[in-house]
Amino acid sequence: MIRLFTITAESIGSVSLTISIDAMGGDYGPDVTIPASLDCLKNNPNLELILVGDEAVLKHRLAEAMTTYRGRLFFEHASQCVGMDESPSKALKNKKDSSMRVAINLVRDGRADACVSAGNTGALMATARFVLKMIPGIDRPAIISTLPSIYGHTHALDLGANVDCTAEHLFQFAVMGAELVKAIENIDNPTIGLLNIGEEDVKGNEQVKSAAKLLESSTLNYIGYVEGDSLTAGHVKVDLIVADGFVGNVALKSIEGAAKMIGAGLKAAFGKNMFTRLAGLIAYPVLRSFKNHIDPRRYNGASFLGLRGLVIKSHGGADVLAFKTAIQLAACEAEQDVIRKISEQVEKTLALRETA
């Protein structure tokens, strides 16, 4: 498996980490979550997993593995499942024993260091927020993920948790995001850009302009406004890009669409006739190696920042490789003690403001 982060679960040292897995979540449920979990256990000797879901299903499927990974593989019964289209409020009210909820409870109770779910985003966010509560000083949770770029990759938040953000929210996202990037990328002072429709000071709406002022007067390594192309191919490398959840989500989906269009277009061009198909056959190894580099499965896993516990959202349609990436991300963030680091940084930032 290609490594995206400098620190992955595979490189975890002697620290033992426990991740709870919503085994029933996602489009494929246990068909994906179980093989991905077992693969991770195989590769990471210090990893422990608690698979949460229907006991009958899990017991049956895990019988052999429970022997192989004795003391590292556990399961926890949950009698319910949250549907992929279920409304967050209904899931919160009616699904108190869902695999999603129980997996998050394990984080709250200190039995797991992080939780991974491919379940529906809205329900996962609502449940995680309700169960884990917010870090003091943070008003709203944000979704952060990683995008491939010409410089390697870029982290961006918020990717859809909030449809309306104030300047203060954007500033809080920057504080949290910077701490996450520092921890998982092992860099001291990540560069931060604010997503806007131009790089000049006069550009943008009021929220963005006010957020720029907050960032400029902070200790963060704020480099100014960046445009949409900076997410993947800007003229300078940016480690972290901060945006309103509406804008961030549209940008992310726009990039996914563009990649899909180009992929489909290349396929059609090489499939045109005998000659193009022959050319495609010869070019195939090169095209595939590049495709691997931008394979969305390598970037699967979005973290919910702002909560008092680690929750990683996997894409609902994740396959085994993609779900493994999400588990690795969870392990990496847990090993780096991201929640403690973010909480301390938020506290420090608040203290600085009070003395200012």
Add this chain to the structure above:
Amino acid sequence: MIRLFTITAESIGSVSLTISIDAMGGDYGPDVTIPASLDCLKNNPNLELILVGDEAVLKHRLAEAMTTYRGRLFFEHASQCVGMDESPSKALKNKKDSSMRVAINLVRDGRADACVSAGNTGALMATARFVLKMIPGIDRPAIISTLPSIYGHTHALDLGANVDCTAEHLFQFAVMGAELVKAIENIDNPTIGLLNIGEEDVKGNEQVKSAAKLLESSTLNYIGYVEGDSLTAGHVKVDLIVADGFVGNVALKSIEGAAKMIGAGLKAAFGKNMFTRLAGLIAYPVLRSFKNHIDPRRYNGASFLGLRGLVIKSHGGADVLAFKTAIQLAACEAEQDVIRKISEQVEKTLALRETA
């Protein structure tokens, strides 16, 4: 030249059209605008062009062409130029005899049917709005352009004229955009999507939700919310996508960035070693044919909608091919009498509301 629209300047019938060209605008000024203009005159026997700029420069460069295209090629003196970084307010105040302003004046005075400029967007918008005024019933101008998609192409607005839009603004954009698409694509009832962060009714911010209600109760062919990927590769074809200018601009730039990243990645993959270079040589004709299909120069030209005259903004860095596309778009919109159609549709929509 590849044709993007069903109706291009090349296919214009017997109607004679006059386009004013800001000959000094853009990164390359007359080096691009003049050859592009002459090419268009050559291809379109019913086209007349008025090139606006410094008399000395134009007279010298056009001497020969003035004979070749006698009665179809004219120039108009303008003593000033608007800089690419000049602020809109300064351009408006201090550059009353700029090539940009004079070219727009020609539209206002009925001497030209449309104007094309590669000058700076902010100054062009401010000047066009000041000189031409708004269509009654429209509050704000919007920028519309075309993006390549798996279905051919998609039209989208607003791409950056407005950083904060109300639901009413979004609705007005939809009315104007639909009329433009109808006219230049020759389709009866273009499908309209509203850019959002999900397709479910509960998704989105207040502006988008209210705009959806306005669109649902209109006679427009509104199909609901669409996500960022619909701009290029959605699961259904959408003719027109409506967004806030902030969101639209970020989406556009995000797509440009993704395409750039993939282009750079492919180049690097094929340039790796002797074998990949050989594979690249064989695949080159196929890659090039696909690249032509998504070549941004084929999509150059954004229209400012909402004004009482046609103004087409070309990319500042446009080359001859790209600038020709913008002139063709201007000719196409002029031939289709887009301003009259939009004005009538806006009036009809307002009347419908009053009787409702």
